[in-house]
Amino acid sequence: MGDISVLTVKEYEALSPWGKFRYRLYRSAPVMFLFGPMYYLLIPLRLPLVRLRGWERAHVSQLVNNILLVAIYVLLGALLGWKEFFVVQLTVIAIFAVIAIWFFYVQHQHEETYKAWKENWEYLLAAIKGSTYYKLPRVFQWLTGNIGFHHIHHLSSLIPNYNLEWCARENPILNRYVTVLTFRSSLKCIFNSLWDEENQQMISFREFNRRRRLVRRALLAERARRA
Helix, strand or coil, rough: CCCCCCCHHHHHCCCHHHHHHHHHHCCCCHHHHHHHHHHHHHHCCCCCCCCCCCCHHHHHHHHHHHHHHHHHHHHHHHHHHHHHHHHHHHHHHHHHHHHHHHHHHHHHCCCCCCCCCHHHCCCCHHCCCCEEEECCCCCHHHHHHCCCCCHHHHHCCCCCHHHHHHHHCCHHHHHHEEECCHHHHHHHHHHHEECCCCCCCCCCHHHHHHHHHHHHHHHHHHHHCCC
């Protein structure tokens, strides 16, 4: 779930040095939380790059929306001045993009998340364990439209955001197994970059390298013992 690509430890180990460099660059904080958000908001969400069955109407709506936005931007630029308009508009877009991607990230990249291959994937586990309850102060919960109740959202995207909190409150069992994150605790998710299938957890590149060193030392010790 979410729009952030993740490699397993085995997939990462199988990459070439160039492939590993590209993935590490992609998962780096500057790309993930600064450049990536702007690209995602201005390119994939503006162009019909997602090709899924049944999305034809969505692409038409996307095209109409783009035309209307261009018309509005031209009008505002002419009325307010192009420099003033773009300074304000790009600042607003940048702030929103960073916040949006941050929410996507922490709600699916936490350490005890759930990931499985298609043949073993389970809907309920993906919603409850694969998402977090991002517990924010009330004012920020309101400003973000209750999307912190992300596990409820993934159980049924038809539930309007203003009812997400009510659903969580009326069904406490749904909150018993979900990972609860505060803003402070969510910061440790920044470095989660690889999915460890064996231990069913997200790990950082630092943890990946630490484990490789331990394995290497164990192998060297075993060879020395046999020599």
